[in-house]
Amino acid sequence: MDKKNALRAGALAAGTTLMMLLMSSPALALTRDDGDDPGTGLSVVETLGLYVLAPIALFVVITGLIMVLDRSHPDHRVTGPNTKAKAAKQKAGAKA
Template sequence: MSNKVNKNALRAGTITAGVTLVLLMSSPAFALTRDDGDDPGPGLSVIQTLGLYVAAPIVLFLVIAGLVMVGSKKSDWHYSKN
């Protein structure tokens, strides 16, 4: 039991150290001043945001689910014929 606890503690410490390192390395992303050549471009409207982050994933999910259902019906038909 003690060995397992030590492995879990080591694993948790490693993950914590890795996340801390990544956050420290990405800190310039939170800078208040812009760098030369930094052009964020125009923002998205509410409709564009909803389309990109809500509608598109739902449509993609439905297309993939439909393809899986069609594929499974074809394979059921194939196996039931034999």
């Protein structure tokens, strides 16, 4: 029964892929439409800066802001296994 379902799924995937390939026409990409006004292309450095460095920089800035502005209570933070238990033992020892 599993073989039949796998064959059915494979046929469906192959059929869908074939239909997508037949429906798309890359040759039409060369024909300009009315009102089409493409700009100048990006250089390699501009492309890398826009699609690689900018997202990484944005991620670093957001992460830094979260770390700097974190005002949660230190006892509620989980930094590793058994960390909270050790902190509780140390507090109990300090109070006694």
